[in-house]
Amino acid sequence: MRRLISTGSPFEATMGYSRAVVQGDWCFLSGVTGYDYAAMTLPNVFEDQVNNCFKTIFEVLREADFPKDSICKVQYILADRGLVQTVAPLLGRHLGEVRPAATMIIAGLIEPQMLIEIDVTAFKG
Numbered sequence: 746m747r748r749l750i751s752t753g754s755p756f757e758a759t760m761g762y763s764r765a766v767v768q769g770d771w772c773f774l775s776g777v778t779g780y781d782y783a784a785m786t787l788p789n790v791f792e793d794q795v796n797n798c799f800k801t802i803f804e805v806l807r808e809a810d811f812p813k814d815s816i817c818k819v820q821y822i823l824a825d826r827g828l829v830q831t832v833a834p835l836l837g838r839h840l841g842e843v844r845p846a847a848t849m850i851i852a853g854l855i856e857p858q859m860l861i862e863i864d865v866t867a868f869k870g
Contacts, residue, residue, distance in 0.1 A: 752782045770870035776862040799839040818866040821849040
């Protein structure tokens with residue numbers, strides 16, 4: 746059984762993707778940036794973007810009926826290597842007890858004001 750989850754972001758329809766796809770015991774979340782999707786605003790403060798990412802991720806997982814500790818893989822994309830030291834304690838705060846497998850990449854994102862994107866895979870088999 747396949748289930749699609751949306752946050753209502755206009756990007757999902759424009760770019761042809763779902764915020765998450767639940768396939769059996771798996772939940773695949775698309776990359777989440779620091780937007781507040783309810784207000785469609787992107788804060789200028791990096792830490793606020795990180796916290797918004799996790800807020801969205803955890804809300805989508807709840808909607809998909811996946812607990813936080815079902816996260817098994819996470820990929821972080823940072824716009825600048827200089828952000829690594831700032832993001833590290835935030836990652837520990839949000840996922841420290843889960844300790845998923847992780848990859849961090851430094852790359853340009855779609856919009857220059859986007860500083861982080863996080864994608865997550867969860868499994869609850």
